[in-house]
Amino acid sequence: MPVATPHPLGLSPIALGLWRAGRVQLPTARLVELIATSLDAGVNTFDLADIYGNYAGEQAFGAALAASKLPRSAVRLISKCGVCSVSEARPAHRVKHYDNGGDHVRASVDASLKTLGTDYLDLFLVHRPDFLLDADELAEALRQVVQAGKVRHVGVSNFSPSQQRLLASRLHGLPGGLAANQVELSVLHRAPFTDGTLDLCQEQRCVPMAWSPLGGGFLFSGETDEAARVRTALAEVGEALGGATADQVALAWLMRHPSGILPVLGTTDPARVQSAAGASALQLDRQQWYQIWQAATGTTIP
Ligand SMILES: NC(=O)c1ccc[n+]([C@@H]2O[C@H](COP(=O)([O-])OP(=O)(O)OC[C@H]3O[C@@H](n4cnc5c(N)ncnc54)[C@H](OP(=O)(O)O)[C@@H]3O)[C@@H](O)[C@H]2O)c1
Known part of the structure; x- marks a missing residue:
């Protein structure tokens, strides 16, 4: 069933993440199929x-996008930087570290644009907070990439x-401000x-992803009592909703929250x-939402 509601950032209400696809080095043809099916289902992000x-x-996904021959406007692209792994692909990294510095952010945006084969990202995220984070420096770099047209939202x-509050306080006046926290x-x-x-x-109208x-996947395979209780509740609510599946109910449970949670599959x-x-x-009613909450916590709310 197509996803219909437009999202404030122009993103689809559900996104597809490529972390596992990258880990298993999904071949181009499989990525092309995944992109096409996602778009058909209304997942454009x-x-x-x-x-x-x-x-x-990013390179693999960029190749699949090119092979798909889609107009750039058909997809929404999100990328991130800030985690620096030790890798033969990054010989300068001696130690795993975080880098939220301005030079790293600017260079990473340029590198992502090049490897994805695009001239803008719809959303650029700082992947993890750097213990050495300088909010003024990071905010300035984020402003620059937006003002240069390389990134639509940060x-x-x-x-x-x-x-989040610290960085948002330095981004006043930037259209969209700090647009998401994943x-x-x-x-x-x-x-x-x-x-x-x-x-x-919710206070800052920032999209929680x-x-x-x-x-x-633990929701389906987990052997804990918690996972088992949640599976039972998801099945009961799914049945009450006319035969919705467990994945659908678990996602709808997130999307029911008024902050506008955007799940990344x-x-x-x-x-x-x-x-x-x-x-x-799917629209869970309040009691169905609490039924799942209480199944997860294993307790009745006070
Ligand atoms: N910002 C961050 O720090 C951060 C960290 C982690 C992840 N992410 C993002 O979040 C995305 C999603 O993370 P995730 O992969 O952990 O999400 P997830 O959707 O919770 O888990 C995906 C896993 O669940 C399995 N699965 C999905 N549906 C299933 C079903 N109906 N029955 C049984 N197994 C099922 C999948 O297997 P199959 O592939 O076989 O379907 C896959 O192994 C990543 O791709 C990445 O973009 C971001």
Whole structure:
């Protein structure tokens, strides 16, 4: 079922992440199929990072995009920088580290544009907060890449509420401000509901993006009591919703939150993208939402 509602950043309500595709070095033909099926299902937003596939993922995805012969406007491209892995592809890296410095951000945007074969990114994220983060320096670099037309919107990933607030405070006047914070978030990883992350996103109208929205697959294969309880609740709610599948209910559970959570799927299977896209048409009522919450926590709310 196609995803219909337009998103504030022009992104589809569900995105497809390419981390696992990069890890398994999905061949071009499989990437082309994945892109085509995603677009058919209404998923037009693709989440990448410089480090995916040991620094080769963007290149592979760019090749698949070129082979797809799609107009650039058919897709929304997200990339990230800031995690610096030790790799033969980056001989200057002696030690794994984070780098949110201005020079690194500017150079990484240029490198992502080149490897993806595009002249702009729809969203550029700072992948992880650098313990040596200088908010003025990072904000200036983010402003520059937006003002140069290389990036439409900027955001962060894995930032705590205090880190997000600090950086956002330096981006006043930038259209869109800090547009997204991509964090680990699923029915099995609920910390952002209680640690202030989703509150701040709602306050700042910043889009919370959920990475590992299906718990990295643990939702289906996990052998813990928690995972088993959640599977039972997802099945019950899915049945009440007319036969929705567990993946659809788990995603709709995230999307029910008023902060506008945008799940980033990780599957490499086109059929699973198609199934997941059906989540956009589901509307859990408040009690169904709490049924799943309480199944996950294993307790009744006070
Ligand atoms: N910003 C960050 O720091 C960060 C960190 C991690 C990830 N991410 C982003 O988030 C994306 C998603 O992360 P993720 O891959 O962990 O997400 P996920 O969607 O929670 O997990 C994907 C895994 O679940 C399996 N799966 C999906 N649907 C299934 C189903 N119906 N039944 C059984 N197994 C199923 C997939 O296997 P199949 O492939 O076989 O379907 C895959 O192994 C990444 O690609 C990346 O773009 C960002």
